[in-house]
Amino acid sequence: MKNAAEWFTTIVRHLGIRPRRRVSPEALFLQFRDVLNSTNRSLEIITDIGDTLNGDYLFDVQYLRRSYGDLSASLERSLASFEKLTSGRYPRLRTVHRSIDENIRRAIDGASPQRRDLVVFAGDLDDSSANTVGGKARNIAELGNRLGLPVPAAFIITTQAGGAYLRHNRIQERAGLTGEAGDGMPYEEMQELILQGDMPAELGRAIERGLRRLRKSCDSDCYLAIRSSAGEEDGDLSFAGQFETVLNVPADISAVGKAYRKVLASLFAPGPVAYQRRFGYGTADMPMAVICMIMVDAAASGVVYSRDPQGAKDSIVINAAWGLGTSVVEGGADADYFRVSRGDPARILEQHIGAKASLAVRASGGGTATLPVPVHARTRPSLSPEQVAGIAGLAMQIEQHFRRPQDIEWAIDGSGKVLVLQARPLRMPESLLQRPARPAPEVPEVPIARRQGLSVHQGTATGRVFILRNPADLARVSRGDILVARHDASQFVRVMADVAAIITDTGALTSHMASLCREFRLPTAVNTGDMTRTLVHGQQVTVQIDEQAVTVYPGVVDHLLDRGGAGSRLMEDLAEYRKKRYLLRYIAPLNLVDPLRDDFTPKACRTLHDILRFIHEKSVAELVDRTGEGWQSRRAVKLDLPIPAGIVLIDIGDGLENAGSREQVTAEQVASVPLRAVIRGMVHPGVWRSEAVPLRANDFMTSMLRASDIVTDGAPRASASVAVVSRDYVNLSLKFGYHFIILDCFCSEVARNNHIYFRFAGGATDITKRSRRLQFIAGVLQEQGFSSKLKGDMIIARLANIGREEMEARLDVLGRLISFTRQLDAMLHDDGAVERHKNNFLNGAYGLPFLRGKQMPRKDP
Amino acid sequence: MNKHKIMVIDDEKIVGDMAKLSLETDGFAVETFLNGEAALARLKEQPFAVVVTDYKMKGIDGMEVLRTVKKQHPGTKVIMITAFANLDAAIEALRGDVHDFFPKPVKINELKASIRRALEK
Numbered sequence: 005m006k007n008a009a010e011w012f013t014t015i016v017r018h019l020g021i022r023p024r025r026r027v028s029p030e031a032l033f034l035q036f037r038d039v040l041n042s043t044n045r046s047l048e049i050i051t052d053i054g055d056t057l058n059g060d061y062l063f064d065v066q067y068l069r070r071s072y073g074d075l076s077a078s079l080e081r082s083l084a085s086f087e088k089l090t091s092g093r094y095p096r097l098r099t100v101h102r103s104i105d106e107n108i109r110r111a112i113d114g115a116s117p118q119r120r121d122l123v124v125f126a127g128d129l130d131d132s133s134a135n136t137v138g139g140k141a142r143n144i145a146e147l148g149n150r151l152g153l154p155v156p157a158a159f160i161i162t163t164q165a166g167g168a169y170l171r172h173n174r175i176q177e178r179a180g181l182t183g184e185a186g187d188g189m190p191y192e193e194m195q196e197l198i199l200q201g202d203m204p205a206e207l208g209r210a211i212e213r214g215l216r217r218l219r220k221s222c223d224s225d226c227y228l229a230i231r232s233s234a235g236e237e238d239g240d241l242s243f244a245g246q247f248e249t250v251l252n253v254p255a256d257i258s259a260v261g262k263a264y265r266k267v268l269a270s271l272f273a274p275g276p277v278a279y280q281r282r283f284g285y286g287t288a289d290m291p292m293a294v295i296c297m298i299m300v301d302a303a304a305s306g307v308v309y310s311r312d313p314q315g316a317k318d319s320i321v322i323n324a325a326w327g328l329g330t331s332v333v334e335g336g337a338d339a340d341y342f343r344v345s346r347g348d349p350a351r352i353l354e355q356h357i358g359a360k361a362s363l364a365v366r367a368s369g370g371g372t373a374t375l376p377v378p379v380h381a382r383t384r385p386s387l388s389p390e391q392v393a394g395i396a397g398l399a400m401q402i403e404q405h406f407r408r409p410q411d412i413e414w415a416i417d418g419s420g421k422v423l424v425l426q427a428r429p430l431r432m433p434e435s436l437l438q439r440p441a442r443p444a445p446e447v448p449e450v451p452i453a454r455r456q457g458l459s460v461h462q463g464t465a466t467g468r469v470f471i472l473r474n475p476a477d478l479a480r481v482s483r484g485d486i487l488v489a490r491h492d493a494s495q496f497v498r499v500m501a502d503v504a505a506i507i508t509d510t511g512a513l514t515s516h517m518a519s520l521c522r523e524f525r526l527p528t529a530v531n532t533g534d535m536t537r538t539l540v541h542g543q544q545v546t547v548q549i550d551e552q553a554v555t556v557y558p559g560v561v562d563h564l565l566d567r568g569g570a571g572s573r574l575m576e577d578l579a580e581y582r583k584k585r586y587l588l589r590y591i592a593p594l595n596l597v598d599p600l601r602d603d604f605t606p607k608a609c610r611t612l613h614d615i616l617r618f619i620h621e622k623s624v625a626e627l628v629d630r631t632g633e634g635w636q637s638r639r640a641v642k643l644d645l646p647i648p649a650g651i652v653l654i655d656i657g658d659g660l661e662n663a664g665s666r667e668q669v670t671a672e673q674v675a676s677v678p679l680r681a682v683i684r685g686m687v688h689p690g691v692w693r694s695e696a697v698p699l700r701a702n703d704f705m706t707s708m709l710r711a712s713d714i715v716t717d718g719a720p721r722a723s724a725s726v727a728v729v730s731r732d733y734v735n736l737s738l739k740f741g742y743h744f745i746i747l748d749c750f751c752s753e754v755a756r757n758n759h760i761y762f763r764f765a766g767g768a769t770d771i772t773k774r775s776r777r778l779q780f781i782a783g784v785l786q787e788q789g790f791s792s793k794l795k796g797d798m799i800i801a802r803l804a805n806i807g808r809e810e811m812e813a814r815l816d817v818l819g820r821l822i823s824f825t826r827q828l829d830a831m832l833h834d835d836g837a838v839e840r841h842k843n844n845f846l847n848g849a850y851g852l853p854f855l856r857g858k859q860m861p862r863k864d865p
Numbered sequence: 866m867n868k869h870k871i872m873v874i875d876d877e878k879i880v881g882d883m884a885k886l887s888l889e890t891d892g893f894a895v896e897t898f899l900n901g902e903a904a905l906a907r908l909k910e911q912p913f914a915v916v917v918t919d920y921k922m923k924g925i926d927g928m929e930v931l932r933t934v935k936k937q938h939p940g941t942k943v944i945m946i947t948a949f950a951n952l953d954a955a956i957e958a959l960r961g962d963v964h965d966f967f968p969k970p971v972k973i974n975e976l977k978a979s980i981r982r983a984l985e986k
Contacts, residue, residue: 056970059883060972060974061970061973062970062976063879063880063970063971064879064880064948064969064970065877067948070948575883575886575887578879578882580878580882581882584879
């Protein structure tokens, strides 16, 4: 018979839960360093590949294989060291990596996808099948599956099926096609052969299975919209209106088969053929998938452009009409026009209500019919202001996701619900994408700043300087601005589609923001020193970023503006280039931007960059949670400070100087760079109060009741305040009365490696006051550039990727915050106190009314 | 004004396509070839101011292209590009009077500058 412990072990093993091995803080820290080193190397290679594929270099497949080989090896080291650090607790990460790796290798070798499905449901689409459904289906599936947007149910007849149909009917041989696609190709004959062709039995069965499943999603009669989804359609190339769409098709194999043939044949129509040849494709090269989507019985439909192609600043354009969207899409109706602000909520800036004399509707038995619109409805807006705002919101969300302006078809069903039917890139005039037209006199070319910083992405731009002092001000950045910030931050992704350039005082070439800027092809320079002081908010400047550095000129220097970024735009017209550049999609984009979100998971990793980000963040979390394990058996020394903080130190590597075998050390003997900075803040004059704050009766009761919570809440090292230190690392765990703080920080000369993790939980007062204290902390930390998340009575905040000096400044502030907030909750009697105390704290006024004149005297370490 | 004629030989289509597009933007007349055989046949019909060739190709490789060009058109400058950069290859090419030698990936602006220098000589 097994005893309880054996049963537990069996269950744990069965569930695949691996208990964490207890390791020394030194070993843990070394494992963490291994992870950092290998992830940094991987990011450098990603940067190199991104630079090489930006259109300024001639490269070949050998280069791609070699570079990807290096990247694979480096990423393997990252994964192995991460698995060691986390005792293999994220097995899903391997699976995700394998899938991305397969896609990249296929993209390099131009190999066909491995999946051979003839029919795939949009909701089931994964990375292994994404290459077989064409660009349009991939986009629409992504909107439903990843963004959770309302999209009608659909299955896709894959490119594999299209190839099988053409082969089964021997289209090319029967059309006498032997040579390459060209003017002499018998396109009309090929179209006819496709329209008259036999449906291969296997494909027919697959479509029938798809229809059976799709019919379950229909409320009553099931009708479909059958749309094309060619290889690159709605990817880099829009193919807008090039291929056939058949609406309101009965969901039976005969009707769907006929519509399928019609869409497939449109690949060989004269318009699409010319379009494909313009962008470097032979006709036979373009694989075609076909989407079978449940037809929306639309009350109103239309198109939304996430940007105004006419150049109206910060606008979204919506065209709408009653009934089905055919008239709007094809430009036939006198549709309603709305120009909407890009704010939240979106506001209608301009509207023109069309005469809408007719509308397209679903005809009974299939197809569409045109009916007259009742007179009273003709000049009535087809959308309410709320629906306009909702559609604009969807457009901004989709643009943010695909990171380029979008042209989106939508429909509103009988219940008033907005559904997205398709999304494709909106080709904007080059002049609008590059810079706003701002007539201004030319200026003498005497630069304000000459050749400073590091070049992340080359290019020239002109615009007004927007100095970002507070992350919250990001919402005020306008299109065409030059964003100038103290630090780089991946949160700038929110404005990357808008700004003309980004310049930061600090930052690294391999930061997440740098990768995003390359992806956006946004002229960017980092580590420029003091641009936030050199440049003036609102000033018009011209920024020239070359291979090495940035030079800034006052005003508009027109002759500089026609150069940057031409290479990649030029190369976009080459099919071979687009195919190779496509592999960057699996490598460079960063989708896991916010580690504090719940969807920061292995499953959400879509690129190698995401995987590296996940590894880094979870390694930090591991360090935070485990550094203190087993410290009780270690030799600890007491830290003697002028305040009674009660901290003991464990040195895991050059964190103390001349400590010898002493049982107590002074602040002067602390060699750990981050801990020294924290101590400096903690003992700053006035921030530490030694006397008790008078508790009100309900606070006193709360403190009595919470005593039991404190013991059992699982907070590590609840019995003492401990700092595990090395020269460039501290893991500080503080217990002050009824609240706990964990501060974990790596602070080195390499900005990319640096992080601060700060967690504050608990308190003796009632929940309202404790919440106010957390709001106070969140407010201060936001001003300091931290991102934070409130969770119950706990706040978690983090900051990463900044240089050592900046790190020390932030740690000083955290030290002050730690001391200042010890009993602050008891003083926060109303919500207004939060803002008052925040402003006082940020202005260096640490006194509290009841304590005036009683703070601890200054004694810096 | 006559455009300078540039020949680009590389067994990978993407190299020729990218070179052609960017050099034509700068006003050169560019012809691309996927192998040495076709390129040398064209050279018999038509002289080129500059030949940009891959070093390692199946069949007629870059060194053979270089030797043939120098024999048939001594004034034509040859620029060698290669994914297999090593010192021996560079020395061999320089002995054969190559104008320039670039490891891939080749920065297009540097290639253009090299072509302009070749045309100035």
